[in-house]
Amino acid sequence: MKILFVDDERDVEALFRQKFRKEIKSGELELAFAFSGKEALEILGAENPPKFVYVFSDINMPGMSGLQLLEEIKSRFPMMRVSMISAYGDSENYDKAISSGAKGFFTKPVDFERLKEEIAALNEGS
Template identity: 50%
Template sequence: MNVMVVDDEQDITLLFKQKFRKEIKQKKLDFSFVFSAEDALTSLQENDNHLILILADINMPGMNGLELLKIIKQEYPQIKVFMITAYGDEINYQTALEYGADDYLTKPLQFEHLKEKIHHLI
């Protein structure tokens, strides 16, 4: 299953590779990492990579994750999108639901919980 992680914090790459080491090694999950919403859209337009899930941070410079979510759900409705935020903000939560988020997670991520959610999509 192909998963794109969209987060302006580049150290998230190493963290995901560590936490999902077993799943990556068994080729159950394949992660790609982009560091802005704009790069995520470019990647979606340029690559027919059979993306199943996008994990997107809400607070990023430039286009934020909620704006990205709205575009993805309009142009790629088959892709599941989990929003991630460091702030348990009710307005962002309601907006994410309104725009079609498939889930809403807060940082620090509980990786075992995230793994369960991802495995339900497989």
């Protein structure tokens, strides 16, 4: 099960890889990282249909913002699950994300337990 994380902070990769160490080791999860919206679209577009089952994206990024990326992904891959992770937990961002088709909305600092539950639910659902 491949999951893509999009964030302009590069240390996010080290953080998530460690958080999901066990799941990665057991082959349960496969993580990929993109550091901008543009890069995320390149990764997703490399295979058609993409192997990824879930995209988690930061909102506040230079260039394409997370919300723009969300719209882009939803238009190109309507079935792709996308959730937003943002430092700005305001209702304006939340409403915009949900109305654009986001599955969930996580605020930073990330509650990993909630995140793991969200991912675990994928297995049960599929």
